[in-house]
Amino acid sequence: QRVALARVLVKNRPVLLLDEPFASLGPALRDEMLDLVAGLNAERGLTVLMVTHQPEDARRIAGEVVFLEDGRVVAHGAAADFFGGSGPEAFLRYMGKVRGAAR
Incomplete structure (x- = not known):
């Protein structure tokens, strides 16, 4: 997931599309990645379009x-x-x- 995010950031894309991005992660890494995506959204104004079945993920980012x-x-x-x-x-x-x- 980090490598995929790095690719997007290097290309300086304005939109990040995520489909169940944290589904296979353990709790600690999941929290770290949620914080990273939320930070990118807030600091860079990156638009995040995320598909998730996890309401808590949406609550933290959306x-x-x-x-x-x-x-x-x-x-x-x-x-x-x-x-x-x-x-x-x-x-x-x-x-x-x-x-x-x-x-």
Whole structure:
């Protein structure tokens, strides 16, 4: 993952596309990579488009969220709204399922 990020940074691309980028990482490396991507977003103004099934990853990085259900966009908006408890019903349902599965 670090090498892939380095390639993007060397080419000075304005957008970083990530598809489940931290799925195979252990907790320590996952946190390190999340911090790195969040830092690149904040410090360089790098736009990050990330596909993830891990709400915590999105919470740490996202300014905006697009939520898909059955392959369709069902909601989009500010991450603060989604994660602040006032998100769309479909998202809140998903979060309940995710939290329930973690127990």
